[in-house]
Amino acid sequence: MFTQNAVPGNVFLNDISVLRQNAEKVMKSASRPAGRLDEMTSIALLQSVLSAEIVCVLRYTMISVSQDGLKNPAIGAEFQEQANDERRHMMMAAERIEQLGGTPDFSPRVSAEAALPTDADFARRVRENLYAEQSVISHYHELIGFFADKDPQTCAMLREIVRDEEDHTSDMEDLLASHFS
Numbered sequence: 001m002f003t004q005n006a007v008p009g010n011v012f013l014n015d016i017s018v019l020r021q022n023a024e025k026v027m028k029s030a031s032r033p034a035g036r037l038d039e040m041t042s043i044a045l046l047q048s049v050l051s052a053e054i055v056c057v058l059r060y061t062m063i064s065v066s067q068d069g070l071k072n073p074a075i076g077a078e079f080q081e082q083a084n085d086e087r088r089h090m091m092m093a094a095e096r097i098e099q100l101g102g103t104p105d106f107s108p109r110v111s112a113e114a115a116l117p118t119d120a121d122f123a124r125r126v127r128e129n130l131y132a133e134q135s136v137i138s139h140y141h142e143l144i145g146f147f148a149d150k151d152p153q154t155c156a157m158l159r160e161i162v163r164d165e166e167d168h169t170s171d172m173e174d175l176l177a178s179h180f181s
Contacts, residue, residue, distance in 0.1 A: 043102035051108035053090035
């Protein structure tokens with residue numbers, strides 16, 4: 001589907017990859033007796049969702065008010081819409097963490113460079129976002145598999161988020177095709 005080298009120096013994708021690797025370690029180390037939900041494991045995994053969504057809110061908001069977003073109101077509006085979706089996802093994950101007895105950590109464990117891109121090459125930023133969204137979708141599918149027999153509520157939430165993320169990737173592919181091909 002994509003490779004990490006698709007956009008060299010894609011710090012956003014690198015940070016998403018680190019979040020995924022950390023979540024994979026949590027999933028592998030979790031004891032999962034049939035029918036029992038380990039809340040601490042669930043909270044740690046949902047924190048990876050929260051962190052990814054926070055970074056997306058920041059990136060997409062920044063793009064919406066960047067020079068490119070301001071010059072082209074359609075681009076600005078598209079990325080603001082995506083930022084709003086990501087903000088809703090962020091709140092869904094935070095609420096689920098609280099429902100499980102945890103405290104959401106709104107300080108994502110990613111680099112500031114990933115959250116706030118400064119590259120003036122707009123097409124490059126869109127491609128970075130596209131590849132990172134694809135990685136997030138793959139990560140969320142892994143989490144859906146993990147929660148499938150344990151937590152239908154978290155599965156339903158993740159499936160809803162994935163639908164939106166898939167729409168975002170489609171929108172970015174359309175943007176690249178219409179403006180930069």
